[in-house]
Amino acid sequence: MNDSRLKPKRYSRAVETTSPGRPRDPAVGERITAAAVEVFARQGWSGFSLDAVARTAGVGKASIYLRWTDKEALLTDAMAAVFAPIADIDSGTLRGDLEQLALLLLTLYADGVRGTAARRIVVESEVTEAVRERWATVRAEQIATTRSIVRRAVERGELATDAPVALVLDSLCGAAMLHPVAVSAAHLTEPALARHAAAMVDFVLAGASAYPRR
Known part of the structure; x- marks a missing residue:
């Protein structure tokens, strides 16, 4: 495998893709991860919560739980995406x-x-x-x-x-x-x-x- 193409792992994508039903709107996921980065930047880990991210993203907290199991998974995924272009x-x-x-x-x-x-x-x-x-x-x-x-x-x-x-x-x-x-x-x-x-x-x-x- 060419290690120059390693991508950050998506810790919670199994949660997003294994349940049946209509495919989820990727734009919502992008809004959530952008909001997660914003909340983390302004408040750090001590102020980072799914409630705060949901308010910032303008979504219900259920939309987050459909995609991520907990706030640790959400933060990791959001921050991995920030650095992901390095792999390209x-x-x-x-x-x-x-x-x-x-x-x-x-x-x-x-x-x-x-x-x-x-x-x-x-x-x-x-x-x-x-x-x-x-x-x-x-x-x-x-x-x-x-x-x-x-x-x-x-x-x-x-x-x-x-x-x-x-x-x-x-x-x-x-x-x-x-x-x-x-x-x-x-x-x-x-x-x-x-x-x-x-x-x-x-x-x-x-x-x-x-x-x-x-």
């Missing part, structure tokens, strides 16, 4: 892949609601057991997917076999997370983010090529 990155070159990854993450973290939720899930998955257990699998798949970008580059001969994979990705992903909170809004326009993504990749690749071999 495959430009054919290392630079292209890294620029796509950098721009995707910069754009995500510059988005007020989704960016806040993305940062919160990192913290909550460390301190909240119910979130940590569900998120661990998604996180492992994210790591495998991003590392496959570098492994493909090694296979194509773009990087040495002993290239510092973790350092390349940590440097790029960490910088993408921090940049939107460290600069003014003028630096968060689409053109500015694209330029910064390219500069980040230049910096990371220069560092990777100069990294001392042991």
